[in-house]
Amino acid sequence: MTVPADTDSPPGDAPDPGPVPQLEIPYRYEPSASAAGLHRDHDGLEAGQETDIEVTVAGRVMFRRDQGKVAFATLTDPTGSVQLFARKNTTAGFDDFVRTSLGDWVGARGRVMKTRMGELSVEVTDWVLLAEARRSFGDKWNGVSDVETRFRQREVDLWANEGTRATLLLRSRAVSFLRRRLEDRGFVEVETPLLHPIPGGALAKPFVTHHNALDVDLYLRIAPELYLKRLVIGGFEKVFEIGRVFRNEGISPRHNPEFTMLELYQAYADHTDIMALVEDLVSSLALHLLGTTTLTYQGRDLDLSPPWERRTMASLVSGALGTDLDVHTPPAVLAGHYRDVTGEDAPEAWGTGKLLQELYEKTAESGLWGPVFVVGFPAEVSPLARRDRGDPDLAERFEAIVAGRELCNAFSELVDPDDQRSRFLAQAAAHAAGDEEAMVLDEDYLRAMEHGLPPTGGLGIGIDRLVMLLADVANIREVIAFPTLRPER
RNA sequence: GCGCCUCUAGCUCAACGGCAGAGCAACGGACUCUUAAUCCGCAGGUUUCGGGUUCGAAUCCCGAGGGGCGCACCA
Numbered sequence: 001m002t003v004p005a006d007t008d009s010p011p012g013d014a015p016d017p018g019p020v021p022q023l024e025i026p027y028r029y030e031p032s033a034s035a036a037g038l039h040r041d042h043d044g045l046e047a048g049q050e051t052d053i054e055v056t057v058a059g060r061v062m063f064r065r066d067q068g069k070v071a072f073a074t075l076t077d078p079t080g081s082v083q084l085f086a087r088k089n090t091t092a093g094f095d096d097f098v099r100t101s102l103g104d105w106v107g108a109r110g111r112v113m114k115t116r117m118g119e120l121s122v123e124v125t126d127w128v129l130l131a132e133a134r135r136s137f138g139d140k141w142n143g144v145s146d147v148e149t150r151f152r153q154r155e156v157d158l159w160a161n162e163g164t165r166a167t168l169l170l171r172s173r174a175v176s177f178l179r180r181r182l183e184d185r186g187f188v189e190v191e192t193p194l195l196h197p198i199p200g201g202a203l204a205k206p207f208v209t210h211h212n213a214l215d216v217d218l219y220l221r222i223a224p225e226l227y228l229k230r231l232v233i234g235g236f237e238k239v240f241e242i243g244r245v246f247r248n249e250g251i252s253p254r255h256n257p258e259f260t261m262l263e264l265y266q267a268y269a270d271h272t273d274i275m276a277l278v279e280d281l282v283s284s285l286a287l288h289l290l291g292t293t294t295l296t297y298q299g300r301d302l303d304l305s306p307p308w309e310r311r312t313m314a315s316l317v318s319g320a321l322g323t324d325l326d327v328h329t330p331p332a333v334l335a336g337h338y339r340d341v342t343g344e345d346a347p348e349a350w351g352t353g354k355l356l357q358e359l360y361e362k363t364a365e366s367g368l369w370g371p372v373f374v375v376g377f378p379a380e381v382s383p384l385a386r387r388d389r390g391d392p393d394l395a396e397r398f399e400a401i402v403a404g405r406e407l408c409n410a411f412s413e414l415v416d417p418d419d420q421r422s423r424f425l426a427q428a429a430a431h432a433a434g435d436e437e438a439m440v441l442d443e444d445y446l447r448a449m450e451h452g453l454p455p456t457g458g459l460g461i462g463i464d465r466l467v468m469l470l471a472d473v474a475n476i477r478e479v480i481a482f483p484t485l486r487p488e489r
Numbered sequence: 490g491c492g493c494c495u496c497u498a499g500c501u502c503a504a505c506g507g508c509a510g511a512g513c514a515a516c517g518g519a520c521u522c523u524u525a526a527u528c529c530g531c532a533g534g535u536u537u538c539g540g541g542u543u544c545g546a547a548u549c550c551c552g553a554g555g556g557g558c559g560c561a562c563c564a
Binding site: 048068070071074088102103135136137139142205252255261399406409437461465485 | 490496499500501502512513514515519520521522523524525526527554555556557558559560561562563564
């Protein structure tokens with residue numbers, strides 16, 4: 001409903017006090033029925049049939065069709081839409097009813113009926129304005145499609161585009177399901193610090209902030225990993241955390257600076273146990289939310305039913321390059337392939353492990369669709385993972401590639417504090433040499449490890465990407481309510 | 490960070506070197522069963538911003554800003 005323009009603005013430089021508060025807006029309203037509930041209970045009515053059932057409904061006016069002394073409005077709530085039917089001689093406030101704006105929130109009371117045309121309706125006896133939409137939110141037919149508006153003013157997008165509501169609801173249900181599934185399996189949800197004195201647990205550039213009272217720089221966490229493993233050391237055998245992590249890196253359709261990670265750790269388990277867990281979590285999630293484990297992502301089929309294929313990194317690289325390579329191949333040979341593939345010389349500091357991984361990422365990874373577990377990661381690029389029981393140059397680590405991109409990262413956790421120290425030192429050397437993403441030595445964590453970390457399997461899953469998969473959307477912003485954007489100026 | 494594309498009314502879009510338009514929304518009116526209701530009327534713009542070329546610029550050029558996509562980085 002539009003308020004008449006204030007034509008009596010104060011003279012001179014006195015600031016405009018603005019409109020008088022809308023005292024007539026009620027402080028509460030109690031809907032007795034939802035749109036979906038009304039359809040569920042009354043869709044069986046005959047066209048033209050009236051009932052004595054009085055209900056109250058509330059929501060937003062999305063369409064209005066006036067016809068002189070009778071008017072129809074489409075009222076939308078989170079469950080769907082139901083029609084309001086008002087007539088001049090039976091609806092209190094009819095004249096104001098036909099002046100409501102599209103987007104106004106209203107509460108209406110009336111009896112359930114079906115119009116002659118067979119549309120389930122609430123025949124309004126009285127109604128109340130619950131909020132005024134001073135700004136229109138788009139074309140009633142085309143909605144709002146401007147990408148910038150959609151992500152900057154998500155409240156508009158949510159009302160204008162049903163798909164947005166569906167996607168964010170799907171996300172909520174996915175997180176809820178994963179929580180339940182993990183709790184059913186005996187996992188305990190915990191919370192660990194977001195502010196880290198030393199950024200750790202992943203290879204990424206952190207955001208830096210400052211604590212005034214302590215006068216220390218702190219980092220927004222890039223991963224909860226190390227704290228979660230300290231909880232395992234402290235006796236929590238199965239822990240998980242679902243929370244935000246922050247990485248000070250580029251923004252892209254697949255990257256938001258803050259994103260949600262599920263990490264879990266299970267004592268006495270190794271990476272093969274975690275693989276089975278991933279298969280179960282992801283396939284059961286799809287089954288729960290979509291009713292099937294075979295889905296389509298961006299026009300391409302994807303079958304999430306277990307078991308998923310296993311491939312070693314060495315075999316993938318060998319296949320892509322047409323020659324047998326692995327982590328024991330002389331570095332000069334790997335560097336030669338790197339030059340052939342990229343046209344550039346590999347940095348001197350790279351060992352065979354780093355070279356092999358780079359070759360994998362440059363040649364084989366983009367061709368994978370999955371789901372597939374890539375195993376056989378070099379130990380050199382896996383500073384927190386335990387060495388392979390059969391080959392100390394490899395780590396018992398895997399990534400799941402699903403729909404062509406990395407969905408999770410997991411390993412048998414490194415449990416030897418001496419080995420961990422030497423891995424940290426290697427990372428610290430790389431950091432000192434200019435690799436901003438290399439880890440720094442974390443004495444707190446090493447001290448914790450010296451108290452004894454049992455054999456443990458660990459997992460990190462990017463929730464945003466998982467939801468992208470299920471919602472079949474190509475941009476990570478679709479699954480984040482308020483994605484990071486450059487501020488408007 | 491680099492490259493390409495893009496920005497016109499509240500929304501969705503035309504006009505692509507020659508008077509800046511339509512539909513929807515808004516505003517006024519008609520209509521007692523509509524479904525994007527219909528009909529009549531009215532209003533709405535520094536064409537993102539700043540320069541330049543031109544008799545003339547929304548249109549061509551340069552720069553800035555926002556956004557998109559790709560690359561780089563990463564999950």
